[in-house]
Amino acid sequence: MSTPNILTDTRPMIDGERPDVANSIITDAWGLHFAQGGVVMAAGLRAMEAVLDRPDLSLASASATFCRPVACGPVSTTVEVLRDGRRGSQVLGDLRVPGDDGTNVSLTAVFTDPSLPGPTDTPLPRPVELLDPPPADAPPVWMESAYPLGFLDNTEWKTASSGASAPAHDPVHRLAVWFRFTDPPAAPDADWDPALLPIPGDSLGSALIVALGGGERPVGSVSLQIGIQVFRPMRGTWIGVDSTCTHIANGLASGVLNLWSAAGEHVATVTQTAMLRSLSD
Structure with missing residues (x-):
């Protein structure tokens, strides 16, 4: 198959x-x-x-x-x-x-038109956790999932690490992860269809693990809105996702996520608002 x-x-x-x-x-x-x-x-x-x-x-x-x-x-x-x-x-x-x-x-x-002329400035630094991508040919690692359908069987998520722990008092709720499709959407030297970027961008849940899950437990949420700004073409197998939860109140969570290529290019910024739900809902 x-x-x-x-x-x-x-x-x-x-x-x-x-x-x-x-x-x-x-x-x-x-x-x-x-x-x-x-x-x-x-x-x-x-x-x-x-x-x-x-x-x-x-x-x-x-x-x-x-x-x-x-x-x-x-x-x-x-x-x-x-x-x-x-x-x-x-x-x-x-x-x-x-x-x-x-x-x-x-x-x-x-x-x-991607060839529109004008100045170029990309001031956002790449997070230190995303400086070293996994090997492009790394064998897939399957994760156990309680979900009944196959999204997590056909994608891979790896927590990124800088080798240093965040301070215990750090108020920022964020988590950096690497994402890839089990079957890549493009050859290594070809651009992804940018319409696919919301898939790794739908990752506010990563930051919610830090914000509400004690750093380990998944937190149930349902997307209400996702917005994306695309900055550069995406090439390669792995894409880095830096997910930050910026606000939690009234049963809602909001955040900002930045997507990075393995080559260190800032590919896109995503905003997301989700309704918090029990995983049993």
Whole structure:
């Protein structure tokens, strides 16, 4: 049996009767209890890419509001191109599960020409925990999971370490991890589809382990909103995720996550808001 591939399993197909609609099938390989939120966002963004059909443009930013859980299986994304200009486009997406009553996920995205001229400045330093990526050819390490679906069977997460412990009084709730797909989404010398970046970006739960789980226990949460700003193309097998929880109150948690390539490039920044839930919910 072949290893599930995220590109195959979020591939959009333009509807034969409606050119503004793209259909996808998210298999159980990418679910936990429901489809993982970043995977759902990726499927919607890839549908928006397909309908827009502008290979000269690349995803620059996007936001997803999660209105209802998305079960693994078929999804349909209705796309509206708000503006389609020479150097950029703004697009809306309405992702629905057939048979559900109303929108499951509402998406917005901005696509721009990656060759636009202008100054370049990348002042954020790479976290020391992410200075030494795992080997690209490291054998997979399978983790035990209580979830009924296969997302954790087809991805790998490794806690990153700087070799020094954080001070006991450190008030910052953050955790750095390395992420990879078991079956890579691109060759080592090719760029990822940036629509896939919300998948490792859906990682506020890593910081919640530090904030609420005593540094060891997973903490249940359900995404309400994910936003992403894409800065550079992502290449390689491993991507570093620096997850910081910035606020917890009223049953909600919010955070900022920065994504780093193994080569040390700041690929994207993600913001995430989630509702805290018991893992038994």
